[in-house]
Amino acid sequence: xxxxxxxxxxxxxxxxxxxxxxxxxxxxxxxxxxxxxxxxxxxxxxxxxxxxxxxxxxxxxxxxxxxxxxxxxxxxxxxxxxxxxxxxxxxxxxxxxxxxxxxxxxxxxxxxxxxxxxxxxxxxxxxxxxxxxxxxxxxxxxxxxxxxxxxxxxxxxxxxxxxxxxxxxxxxxxxxxxxxxxxxxxxxxxxxxxxxxxxxxxxxxxxxxxxxxxxxxxxxxxxxxxxxxxxxxxxxxxxxxxxxxxxxxxxxxxxxxxxxxxxxxxxxxxxxxxxxxxxxxxxxxxxxxxxxxxxxxxxxxxxxxxxxxxxxxxxxxxxxxxxxxxxxxxxxx
Amino acid sequence: xxxxxxxxxxxxxxxxxxxxxxxxxxxxxxxxxxxxxxxxxxxxxxxxxxxxxxxxxxxxxxxxxxxxxxxxxxxxxxxxxxxxxxxxxxxxxxxxxxxxxxxxxxxxxxxxxxxxxxxxxxxxxxxxxxxxxxxxxxxxxxxxxxxxxxxxxxxxxxxxxxxxxxxxxxxxxxxxxxxxxxxxxxxxxxxxxxxxxxxxxxxxxxxxxxxxxxxxxxxxxxxxxxxxxxxxxxxxxxxxxxxxxxxxxxxxxxxxxxxxxxxxxxxxxxxxxxxx
Numbered sequence: 001x002x003x004x005x006x007x008x009x010x011x012x013x014x015x016x017x018x019x020x021x022x023x024x025x026x027x028x029x030x031x032x033x034x035x036x037x038x039x040x041x042x043x044x045x046x047x048x049x050x051x052x053x054x055x056x057x058x059x060x061x062x063x064x065x066x067x068x069x070x071x072x073x074x075x076x077x078x079x080x081x082x083x084x085x086x087x088x089x090x091x092x093x094x095x096x097x098x099x100x101x102x103x104x105x106x107x108x109x110x111x112x113x114x115x116x117x118x119x120x121x122x123x124x125x126x127x128x129x130x131x132x133x134x135x136x137x138x139x140x141x142x143x144x145x146x147x148x149x150x151x152x153x154x155x156x157x158x159x160x161x162x163x164x165x166x167x168x169x170x171x172x173x174x175x176x177x178x179x180x181x182x183x184x185x186x187x188x189x190x191x192x193x194x195x196x197x198x199x200x201x202x203x204x205x206x207x208x209x210x211x212x213x214x215x216x217x218x219x220x221x222x223x224x225x226x227x228x229x230x231x232x233x234x235x236x237x238x239x240x241x242x243x244x245x246x247x248x249x250x251x252x253x254x255x256x257x258x259x260x261x262x263x264x265x266x267x268x269x270x271x272x273x274x275x276x277x278x279x280x281x282x283x284x285x286x287x288x289x290x291x292x293x294x295x296x297x298x299x300x301x302x303x304x305x306x307x308x309x310x311x312x313x314x315x316x317x318x319x320x321x322x323x324x325x326x327x328x329x330x331x332x333x
Numbered sequence: 334x335x336x337x338x339x340x341x342x343x344x345x346x347x348x349x350x351x352x353x354x355x356x357x358x359x360x361x362x363x364x365x366x367x368x369x370x371x372x373x374x375x376x377x378x379x380x381x382x383x384x385x386x387x388x389x390x391x392x393x394x395x396x397x398x399x400x401x402x403x404x405x406x407x408x409x410x411x412x413x414x415x416x417x418x419x420x421x422x423x424x425x426x427x428x429x430x431x432x433x434x435x436x437x438x439x440x441x442x443x444x445x446x447x448x449x450x451x452x453x454x455x456x457x458x459x460x461x462x463x464x465x466x467x468x469x470x471x472x473x474x475x476x477x478x479x480x481x482x483x484x485x486x487x488x489x490x491x492x493x494x495x496x497x498x499x500x501x502x503x504x505x506x507x508x509x510x511x512x513x514x515x516x517x518x519x520x521x522x523x524x525x526x527x528x529x530x531x532x533x534x535x536x537x538x539x540x541x542x543x544x545x546x547x548x549x550x551x552x553x554x555x556x557x558x559x560x561x562x563x564x565x566x567x568x569x570x571x572x573x574x575x576x577x578x579x580x581x582x583x584x585x586x587x588x589x590x591x592x593x594x595x596x597x598x599x600x601x602x603x604x605x606x607x608x609x
Contacts, residue, residue, distance in 0.1 A: 079341060112577035243575070277571065278608060
């Protein structure tokens with residue numbers, strides 16, 4: 001196993017930044033988010049997760065799709081150039097790493113490939129950082145995720161006394177470690193530290209099957225009563241991928257972009273003419289939980305939740321998906 | 334990584350409106366083509382994303398097609414459709430598709446088909462009617478029952494009163510909720526009209542589309558007449574943005590209407606959440 005001492009990590013990031021845009025958790029306005037590494041400054045690789053998941057690096061919150069010109073009855077359009085910049089994402093926790101596999105299912109399978117997502121995904125290397133301490137809202141193990149070793153990443157990192165252990169998982173990961181040169185030292189007998197034990201425990205077995213029989217249940221009225229419909233849960237969720245498509249006119253030209261959308265908003269499903277199949281927060285909150293725990297598992301064979309805890313940490317009225325799972329399992333039909 | 338040959342399914346082709354037909358005071362049919370010819374060749378019941386680039390984009394059923402064009406019958410209900418109704422022939426549009434499953438034309442072969450439409454709901458059904466007429470030998474008796482609010486609100490009047498009645502082994506019955514001084518046809522709502530005509534369910538498949546309230550009562554009438562859920566097909570309308578099963582909003586349970594629909598049998602719909 002290879003080791004880098006803590007003080008040398010910025011040098012390694014700088015080496016990677018020569019061929020790619022390096023993104024790493026850093027402090028901004030009192031919160032930790034993935035920000036570009038430009039050769040200097042503090043890193044924020046301590047315990048706990050970033051406020052926002054790294055999904056916007058694959059699926060930006062707004063993204064121009066094409067530009068157009070309109071003149072009288074004539075029009076033309078030009079596609080945006082491919083997003084082919086290489087990215088190296090450093091310090092991704094196991095929960096967020098798993099969210100990429102979920103996004104891959106949504107954007108890359110079932111008949112159509114989303115080109116915007118595919119380009120960014122293929123051009124991004126992911127370096128995971130194991131969790132040795134959990135936050136109070138963590139429950140990744142409920143979904144079979146190992147906080148000590150991420151799936152689907154190029155390099156796995158573990159925090160240890162004085163630095164980090166690193167192990168390449170893929171060919172691309174090996175190449176990244178080769179670029180590190182003598183910043184890395186062989187630590188033959190080093191063992192990865194023990195993984196964190198998330199404090200929130202919830203048993204998700206059988207929840208999909210139970211929910212399949214609960215669409216009309218009065219539980220949804222009760223659980224949605226306090227929801228404000230603010231959408232914070234969907235924006236912070238690493239697996240929420242809904243989007244809107246909108247345009248912006250500037251005189252006789254303009255551009256079409258897509259942006260994050262939220263199933264918690266009434267306009268999301270409202271049709272021209274006014275009909276809305278999900279007219280109140282009851283239907284919208286129900287759809288959010290059913291999507292995570294029933295619809296996505298039915299369609300793609302896995303839960304669309306990774307137990308990162310961001311939604312329950314940030315919900316202004318304490319709607320808590322782990323509590324919903326427990327209550328759903330106890331509800332009488 | 335850039336592979337120029339890949340086609341981005343979210344980016345439309347630029348085409349033009351070549352012809353506009355006034356169907357009713359609030360429905361027009363638009364013929365759309367591109368410089369290279371027909372934008373694509375849909376199957377009956379499939380959908381297209383049509384846009385005015387500086388206004389907006391929305392999903393519409395494709396009501397028919399020719400060798401060089403697609404036809405979309407569009408009711409004026411919002412910002413984009415208002416702007417489309419103001420457009421003139423020659424107007425450039427964005428178009429992408431085709432989307433959705435379409436009607437099960439293979440499974441319907443050899444069957445007698447009963448089409449029940451209300452208002453603009455005839456638009457998607459018409460694509461199948463015209464397909465059956467083109468492939469006349471593959472399908473049995475065609476029976477079209479259609480209604481609208483008033484005589485002026487009847488869509489596709491040429492088809493209803495001239496073209497379809499001349500088709501071999503095809504019957505057309507039309508009703509309006511309320512007639513006017515010149516109307517000599519039937520008056521009354523579509524569901525009651527269907528019961529009055531009592532089409533025998535034996536060997537038939539019914540295809541229905543119309544306003545939600547009409548569909549609700551038509552389904553009750555069909556049940557009274559002895560139609561089974563597997564014998565009834567409908568096509569749904571939902572708000573859509575991507576058309577390719579990604580953007581999320583048109584889901585019914587784990588199905589996406591843009592991809593797995595818009596055509597469902599009543600038996601299939603009963604397995605899905607009633608959220609449309």
